[in-house]
Amino acid sequence: MLNEKSLSVSPDCSECPIRHRAVCARCETDELERLEEIKYYRKFEAGQTVIWSGDRMEFVGSVVSGIATLTQTMEDGRTQMVGLLLPSDFVGRPGRSSAAYDVVATTDLVMCCFRKAPFEEMMVRTPHIAQRLLEMTLDELDAAREWMLVLGRKTAREKIASLLSIIARRDASINQRDVGDRLTFDLPLTREAMADYLGLTLETVSRQVSALRKDGVIELEGKRHVTIPDMGRLLEEAGDDADGGVFA
Amino acid sequence: MLNEKSLSVSPDCSECPIRHRAVCARCETDELERLEEIKYYRKFEAGQTVIWSGDRMEFVGSVVSGIATLTQTMEDGRTQMVGLLLPSDFVGRPGRSSAAYDVVATTDLVMCCFRKAPFEEMMVRTPHIAQRLLEMTLDELDAAREWMLVLGRKTAREKIASLLSIIARRDASINQRDVGDRLTFDLPLTREAMADYLGLTLETVSRQVSALRKDGVIELEGKRHVTIPDMGRLLEEAGDDADGGVFA
DNA sequence: ACAAGACTTTGACGCAGATCAAGATTTGGA
DNA sequence: TCCAAATCTTGATCTGCGTCAAAGTCTTGT
Numbered sequence: 025m026l027n028e029k030s031l032s033v034s035p036d037c038s039e040c041p042i043r044h045r046a047v048c049a050r051c052e053t054d055e056l057e058r059l060e061e062i063k064y065y066r067k068f069e070a071g072q073t074v075i076w077s078g079d080r081m082e083f084v085g086s087v088v089s090g091i092a093t094l095t096q097t098m099e100d101g102r103t104q105m106v107g108l109l110l111p112s113d114f115v116g117r118p119g120r121s122s123a124a125y126d127v128v129a130t131t132d133l134v135m136c137c138f139r140k141a142p143f144e145e146m147m148v149r150t151p152h153i154a155q156r157l158l159e160m161t162l163d164e165l166d167a168a169r170e171w172m173l174v175l176g177r178k179t180a181r182e183k184i185a186s187l188l189s190i191i192a193r194r195d196a197s198i199n200q201r202d203v204g205d206r207l208t209f210d211l212p213l214t215r216e217a218m219a220d221y222l223g224l225t226l227e228t229v230s231r232q233v234s235a236l237r238k239d240g241v242i243e244l245e246g247k248r249h250v251t252i253p254d255m256g257r258l259l260e261e262a263g264d265d266a267d268g269g270v271f272a
Numbered sequence: 273m274l275n276e277k278s279l280s281v282s283p284d285c286s287e288c289p290i291r292h293r294a295v296c297a298r299c300e301t302d303e304l305e306r307l308e309e310i311k312y313y314r315k316f317e318a319g320q321t322v323i324w325s326g327d328r329m330e331f332v333g334s335v336v337s338g339i340a341t342l343t344q345t346m347e348d349g350r351t352q353m354v355g356l357l358l359p360s361d362f363v364g365r366p367g368r369s370s371a372a373y374d375v376v377a378t379t380d381l382v383m384c385c386f387r388k389a390p391f392e393e394m395m396v397r398t399p400h401i402a403q404r405l406l407e408m409t410l411d412e413l414d415a416a417r418e419w420m421l422v423l424g425r426k427t428a429r430e431k432i433a434s435l436l437s438i439i440a441r442r443d444a445s446i447n448q449r450d451v452g453d454r455l456t457f458d459l460p461l462t463r464e465a466m467a468d469y470l471g472l473t474l475e476t477v478s479r480q481v482s483a484l485r486k487d488g489v490i491e492l493e494g495k496r497h498v499t500i501p502d503m504g505r506l507l508e509e510a511g512d513d514a515d516g517g518v519f520a
Numbered sequence: 521a522c523a524a525g526a527c528t529t530t531g532a533c534g535c536a537g538a539t540c541a542a543g544a545t546t547t548g549g550a
Numbered sequence: 551t552c553c554a555a556a557t558c559t560t561g562a563t564c565t566g567c568g569t570c571a572a573a574g575t576c577t578t579g580t
Contacts, residue, residue, distance in 0.1 A: 104424040151402060159367055162367070172354045263348075
């Protein structure tokens with residue numbers, strides 16, 4: 025269930041990513057109007073849980089701004105982040121009734137949501153929506169498998185470099201920067217969240233970030249503001265040669 | 273490309289899993305006939321590579337019998353298995369032209385294949401196929417994320433127990449056994465393949481298998497024949513409480 | 521049936537990353 | 551503005567798993 029702290033925002037959002045990425049681009053006008061009818065916005069504050077694992081899912085949607093994470097937890101408290109949701113990423117499982125993971129806003133977050141039942145109904149009537157969703161799910165699957173290599177076989181230093189290169193690349197594409205230039209961004213994750221993503225402890229994350237800084241692979245201003253002087257070098261450190269990770 | 277050692281087998285296969293799982297179950301007759309036209313079988317020997325990462329994919333299909341694996345390799349030779357394909361699992365990426373991973377037969381393998389272009393064309397005409405494929409892809413994504421927890425946060429012993437419980441569960445469902453009974457099966461993987469799946473070395477796998485045997489969690493006859501006297505106990509060892517892993 | 525190769529087990533030892541601990545820096549609320 | 555809580559850094563030590571090595575056991579072909 026949505027947290028009571030969430031609240032609707034303006035119902036108009038011309039840059040709503042689902043409009044471009046998932047649904048509207050190829051829709052006929054009447055479907056587009058129907059979509060507008062079932063669309064609404066939700067806002068969450070940093071730290072709020074969007075959905076708890078096991079909760080009934082009543083919407084699907086996508087991230088408009090901010091960052092959310094998908095997390096799994098074992099009974100003894102060990103946690104593993106299994107997905108990082110950046111603007112334009114899709115959330116939800118057409119055809120599934122309950123959430124499989126905790127979804128947590130790590131920064132202030134705006135989501136564009138569609139009520140699930142009418143969305144699914146529309147999916148049946150409009151085949152290209154199902155196809156677009158299949159494509160997006162295949163991308164996520166590739167990303168998850170890419171991450172399995174990171175978790176299973178990379179060293180701590182390579183893991184940090186992999187994560188930084190993914191965030192840098194995504195950030196560059198959102199802000200229309202050229203990868204290859206000096207990239208600069210704010211880390212949207214605490215050291216602990218990074219550790220949960222990478223299967224490490226926060227102390228190891230801190231040490232390896234310091235080491236990469238000392239070696240000139242990254243520059244830091246404060247704790248969170250990162251600049252990558254040489255993306256090629258970072259990718260080498262990540263063990264990805266040049267082409268880099270697929271993570272969406 | 274398919275390896276030259278592969279060869280067609282009988283074109284009839286009444287228990288072809290795709291018939292039940294992905295496509296035919298809800299097809300109208302004419303689609304079913306069309307499917308028959310583009311269907312063919314391929315047989316591979318243990319150890320053969322079905323497709324190399326980067327190769328042009330000319331078919332989609334599913335495993336009829338035997339086991340295949342999806343593997344990623346780094347330049348320095350480190351490898352990580354990112355998927356385990358058991359009978360009825362689907363292989364291939366509608367909408368993608370080249371393979372993202374190596375697909376290797378670890379036992380003798382029979383696959384039921386469909387030529388990709390006509391299959392995709394049919395997908396467009398027959399919406400429920402696209403929907404079925406979306407469901408299957410979502411299952412795979414859940415499995416991959418479940419595995420991220422295994423790789424990132426579990427100990428070597430828990431990893432082995434997790435893998436054994438997945439294989440045992442799948443084997444039980446294929447052979448219509450009741451989970452909860454004494455389960456018995458042949459391990460379809462070498463110690464090295466298990467290590468590649470679990471992000472461990474083969475020596476560690478061997479030691480932990482021995483330890484689980486010594487502790488009575490599993491019984492071994494020869495190197496490969498395993499029996500699980502108490503599935504609940506195994507799941508505890510895996511750190512999954514009771515309900516267990518989703519891995520498909 | 522036997523030899524050669526593939527697979528597996530076990531031991532000894534080292535190291536990357538975890539754990540435990542203490543401070544330092546940043547953030548936010550009254 | 552100042553205090554308390556959250557976040558981050560760094561150090562010392564421990565340990566699970568990797569590495570290296572050797573020997574045992576299956577499998578296969580001739």
